[in-house]
Ligand SMILES: Cc1cc2nc3c(=O)[nH]c(=O)nc-3n(C[C@H](O)[C@H](O)[C@H](O)COP(=O)(O)OP(=O)(O)OC[C@H]3O[C@@H](n4cnc5c(N)ncnc54)[C@H](O)[C@@H]3O)c2cc1C
């Protein structure tokens with residue numbers, strides 16, 4: 210299949226990209242890894258008039274800890290998130306997620322920024338970023354602003370980003386020791402989108418009481434869902450079997466799946482319960498075991 | 502009409518090194534890399550098996566990384582090095598991965614084979630001694646409708662061994 214014609218530019222700096230975005234029409238689009246956008250264009254579900262390819266903007270590609278945050282440049286590839294020792298050791302929820310997105314060939318191209326900006330409810334990284342309480346840095350020629358996860362994901366394929374803005378960084382707070390996270394995804398076959406997915410990140414104090422819980426749900430609503438009631442129910446408690454089960458039920462209540470080729474709605478709701486419970490157990494093990 | 506004009510107005514010049522040969526062309530930005538390889542360069546070893554970026558039959562190496570050439574525009578490859586299945590054999594001698602598919606019967610209809618071999622080469626560049634599980638993960642972006650994968654895994658294991666032997670011989674030479 211052949212996409213509709215478009216103009217193409219590949220700026221080398223962010224400021225050139227801003228100028229291009231401002232001077233081209235509202236139907237121009239940013240091209241990152243292209244692993245969502247190009248399939249959309251081949252199916253002619255999208256026909257942008259211009260693509261602004263950000264792959265040559267070196268300053269968007271980095272992964273480092275600084276000033277209390279893990280900072281992920283928007284152009285960081287999935288393969289780099291998956292294989293980074295820093296991520297594996299301190300943010301295993303992110304390596305869990307990256308290693309279950311699509312397949313290794315797609316992950317060579319697909320970027321962190323693209324996965325969240327596409328805002329497909331079945332994208333996996335949004336659930337994880339919600340669990341982590343991540344923030345999103347949007348930049349334009351007018352400056353930068355920081356968007357909280359709960360404001361960033363607006364609706365299906367819709368984020369809070371304005372047309373002239375580029376997502377430059379995803380930043381994740383560096384939690385104190387005693388934190389742990391996990392992402393679990395149920396899929397029909399390797400490389401497929403999730404039937405349902407759950408990301409969990411918890412922090413415990415010295416006697417094992419939960420001080421913070423973040424829970425994000427994938428593919429069970431029009432957009433990623435934060436299971437707020439489940440999070441609240443955990444704070445101030447120890448992660449006993451009973452507390453875990455109660456939180457898993459509340460997470461399931463927060464989900465609003467629809468029936469489709471990947472399964473009936475009530476099955477997905479049930480799976481959210483199972484996955485949340487398992488993810489909480491793994492997150493707990495990681496929190497007490499020293500590695501996040 | 503406007504669509505047609507827009508397409509015509511915007512041909513772009515690309516220079517791409519394909520299988521170590523420099524190629525130049527003026528192409529529409531919408532031309533997918535797989536179509537450039539197959540139609541402009543007649544390198545029909547790279548296959549198209551789906552329209553949904555799922556099957557991996559179109560896998561090539563771009564600057565050494567495996568990518569699905571049906572999910573990349575030709576203009577994105579400008580200034581880069583592309584390797585296709587045609588670039589594997591050197592001086593009439595098969596690449597170890599090709600030998601592996603031959604010896605271990607790693608194909609039936611052969612449709613997925615070029616993509617499988619390129620994914621295999623990329624995997625072995627990163628990991629010269631992969632376990633069976635690592636091989637299966639490594640080729641999980643490539644679908645085969647015929648073999649059931651067992652023989653493909655064996656073919657990649659065969660190539661891994663050959664490549665390691667060749668590497669060892671290289672290391673031993675200066676010691677002599
Ligand atoms: C076979 C296959 C299987 C897949 N399976 C999964 C899966 O299981 N889970 C999953 O999560 N994803 C999956 N994907 C999607 C894949 O992970 C994409 O790579 C990812 O969703 C988008 O990242 P990208 O860099 O390729 O973005 P692109 O396709 O380049 O862009 C996607 C959208 O985001 C916008 N955008 C990109 N970067 C920015 C930026 N920095 N600022 C503002 N806007 C931006 C673009 O304009 C576009 O609208 C799959 C894709 C394929 C082809």
Ligand code: FES
Pocket residue numbers: 548549550551552553554555556557558559560569570571572
């Ligand atoms: S042709 Fe199927 S992935 Fe490219």
Ligand code: FES
Pocket residue numbers: 607608609610611612613614644645646647648
């Ligand atoms: S040999 Fe026929 S598809 Fe793999």
